Amino acid sequence: MGVKRNMAESLWPESFQQIPLHEAEFQLICQWLYQAAGIRLAPNKKALVASRLNGRLRELEFTSFRRYYELISSNQDAQAPSERQRAIDVLTTNETFFFREDSHFSFIRENVLPLFRGQHLKCWSAASSTGEEAYTLAMVLASHHQGSWQIIGTDINAEVIEKAKKGVYPMQRAENIPKPYLHQYCLKGTGEKSLQFKVSRELRSQVEFRHANLQQLPERLGSFDLVLLRNVMIYFDQSSKQRVVSNIIRHMNVGGFLLIGHAESLTGVTDQVSLLQPSVYRLGRKS
Numbered sequence: 001m002g003v004k005r006n007m008a009e010s011l012w013p014e015s016f017q018q019i020p021l022h023e024a025e026f027q028l029i030c031q032w033l034y035q036a037a038g039i040r041l042a043p044n045k046k047a048l049v050a051s052r053l054n055g056r057l058r059e060l061e062f063t064s065f066r067r068y069y070e071l072i073s074s075n076q077d078a079q080a081p082s083e084r085q086r087a088i089d090v091l092t093t094n095e096t097f098f099f100r101e102d103s104h105f106s107f108i109r110e111n112v113l114p115l116f117r118g119q120h121l122k123c124w125s126a127a128s129s130t131g132e133e134a135y136t137l138a139m140v141l142a143s144h145h146q147g148s149w150q151i152i153g154t155d156i157n158a159e160v161i162e163k164a165k166k167g168v169y170p171m172q173r174a175e176n177i178p179k180p181y182l183h184q185y186c187l188k189g190t191g192e193k194s195l196q197f198k199v200s201r202e203l204r205s206q207v208e209f210r211h212a213n214l215q216q217l218p219e220r221l222g223s224f225d226l227v228l229l230r231n232v233m234i235y236f237d238q239s240s241k242q243r244v245v246s247n248i249i250r251h252m253n254v255g256g257f258l259l260i261g262h263a264e265s266l267t268g269v270t271d272q273v274s275l276l277q278p279s280v281y282r283l284g285r286k287s
């Protein structure tokens, strides 16, 4: 039996061998991620965490996850802050797509924009990932808002923010974009870039992306009339949700709208906003 295992191991180059993630190490990493981002990892995510971090451990030439945990939780090591960001970039789930939960964009067109006609509308995509949500909103505003507007997209993951700033996507990502918007706001790549498209300069110039942690928002973010906080609270427990939503409400104008994912709820999270319809809330009333 022992001989067989040795033979099997020898077939694999060292770079393919997985460093085992022990339960106690998994618990330490879960606690660290919760402190850093408010994200609760379910027990069944252990294999995912191991596979997502294994490459990083090998690059650092670490032989155990405990050593990696010591680095990211250190206050002394000069490498710790950048490694903490890398760990967050690897451990967050960033799935998103253009016109996701499309009924929100119809709601905005039909119910929000008429209230702000002729005014400057400040919008925030609060967990923007790679930018599809913010650019979807930009297409709707550029086409339908009679007034000026601006959008800020923020995310805790630094890599997705860099991608969002570029506004370049593989062609398959265009599938959900209605044709008129696609023709007006998306530029098809040529030559080597023919399988990509880029969001037009006109839209990109009105959408700004910044790194921000919803658990500890910078005071100078501004105040917003429309906030999209969609498909991020699913990763939070009740107290993280409460902290994040109260942080967000501090950056909303009275009469502002807060839209959350259809699978999410603010029940027991806040009584500061009123439910208008499932997943759509409003802060006070605009006089």
Ligand SMILES: C[S@@+](CC[C@H](N)C(=O)[O-])C[C@H]1O[C@@H](n2cnc3c(N)ncnc32)[C@H](O)[C@@H]1O
Pocket (backbone or CB within 6 Å): 036, 037, 038, 039, 092, 093, 094, 095, 096, 097, 100, 126, 127, 128, 129, 130, 133, 154, 155, 156, 157, 160, 212, 213, 214, 215, 229, 230, 231, 232, 235, 261
């Ligand atoms: C599944 S994506 C949702 C993207 C988009 N809102 C949508 O609905 O398609 C969730 C995003 O939330 C971000 N996120 C998780 N925790 C965060 C936190 N504490 N602060 C800011 N962003 C966070 C992740 O990095 C990820 O990009």
